[in-house]
Amino acid sequence: MSLRCACWALLWQRLLRLAFISAFTPETGSALHCAPMTNIPLTEITEPAVTCSTCAACCCQLEVMLITDTGVPERFIDNDDWGGEVMLRLDDGWCAALDRNTMMCTIYENRPLICREFEMGDVECLNERKGITTAYR
Numbered sequence: 001m002s003l004r005c006a007c008w009a010l011l012w013q014r015l016l017r018l019a020f021i022s023a024f025t026p027e028t029g030s031a032l033h034c035a036p037m038t039n040i041p042l043t044e045i046t047e048p049a050v051t052c053s054t055c056a057a058c059c060c061q062l063e064v065m066l067i068t069d070t071g072v073p074e075r076f077i078d079n080d081d082w083g084g085e086v087m088l089r090l091d092d093g094w095c096a097a098l099d100r101n102t103m104m105c106t107i108y109e110n111r112p113l114i115c116r117e118f119e120m121g122d123v124e125c126l127n128e129r130k131g132i133t134t135a136y137r
């Protein structure tokens with residue numbers, strides 16, 4: 001190879017190396033390299049508040065034993081297999097005292113003790129809500 005050819009070859013080699021470096025070095029500002037990393041702002045995802053008003057009365061599908069007399073009307077009382085009194089439930093599992101249009105208790109003032117003690121937001125409540133999330137209104 002002549003000296004002139006060797007010089008050209010060296011020049012091409014350097015040019016190629018420069019092109020390669022500029023393509024993969026973020027600081028060069030070249031359009032070929034990846035955009036510099038920026039911090040993506042985090043969006044806080046908050047759980048919707050647990051409240052009976054956003055719940056399809058999930059807990060009113062549970063069996064409710066009548067262990068005290070709170071004045072539940074007879075038509076809503078059933079007997080379980082052991083002769084104990086329970087709230088009557090319809091074929092789909094919901095308590096017969098539940099208003100299916102409003103999903104509210106129609107005997108709220110006379111609801112059984114167990115219903116009174118079932119706490120909104122408690123573990124059992126959260127479990128019931130999880131069970132039928134698609135039924136939320």
Ligand code: SF4
Nearest residue numbers: 052055057059120125
């Ligand atoms: S107590 Fe819990 S499960 Fe029962 S209606 Fe209220 S939010 Fe729903």
Ligand code: SF4
Nearest residue numbers: 060095097098105115
């Ligand atoms: S008595 Fe009322 S609160 Fe208790 S399960 Fe029936 S509808 Fe729900």
